[in-house]
Amino acid sequence: MSKEEKEPIKGKAFVLGKNIDTDQIIPAAHLVYSLDDPEERKLYGKYALSGVPIEESGLPEGGIPLTQDEETKSEFKIIVSSDNFGCGSSREHAPASLEIAGIEAIISPSYARIFYRNSVDGGFLIPFESLKDLSTEIKTGDELEIDQENHELINHTQDKTYKIKPLGSVADIVHAGGIFAYARQNGMIEKA
Template sequence: MANQQQIISGKAFVLGKNIDTDQIIPAEHLVYSLDDPEERKFYGRYALSGVPDAESGLPQGNIPLVEEDRFESEFNIIVGGPNFGCGSSREHAPASLDIAGVQAIIAPTFARIFYRNSVDGGFVIPYESLEDLSKEVHTGDKLEIHPQERVVKNVTQNETYDIRPLGSVADIVNAGGIFEFARKEGMIPCQ
């Protein structure tokens, strides 16, 4: 996970509203071990494979997040519509995006459990935008997220959008997840 203080730059992958955890990583792909590096990479391959077409949220032209027979995406920033990550509480959803190479997700609202799983597991940084950027940004646009300035710069379109600060979760994000934060703060013993 990127440190929330650092600028994140890369290509945008734009999705629609109400992207649920079964679309992010379909249940049929929950057969791989997250602890085995050879199996873990398949979560990256199948990230967002449950989003079948533009009506369900895939970008125009039905561009997949991860190309067939690859394990990582060329897109490292997801821009979603409202209620991103709704559905079940599976932590495999933010983990699969992280494994696919996604560093951050920008959406106007997140399902609470997806937001917490993203932060607590140290997977991807969930930034809340003040407006629905899925209507402004296009898949493939080059973006820069500037956490200190609380803005997203669309380099391709020469536009700037506001994001909310992470607030109290910033310390967890910066530590790399809830367990690393707890170790750093002396709440649990270091390994």
């Protein structure tokens, strides 16, 4: 399934601090589930961000889980994080678990390169880059809208607008649904 280019992304913010690593995004103990089995796949959504220590989450309210109780989908759609989101190991499960939990986009001033590439190449979610650290200005639960066409993040709760960096050359890959879907669409590899 491809993500529509230029379509706004709307939803509640989930705010995190800096240096959120892949072990915090999906702890190694939960890598035993199969991404190919529909029931086991849901568990990646349930345990997404379960490794973030509540006291270190960067949330002023002391931290709340991404998903509630036994839920596998989150009420939140957009993660707003400080610097170096996705550092740590190269596991592709990290962006996959966030997508399975219902996250559609992340806004951060910087990413670990491998997390950024896994997000784009797998077509899991869109890693937008902010021009500054917005994790201290936006609050968890704020209603956000990402205007991809005008490269803006609109905080409807606080009535503020921030510029974000254009996706550039990765936009086509993300909107196609990943690197292989993009290659098929452009005749680089044979269609399955």
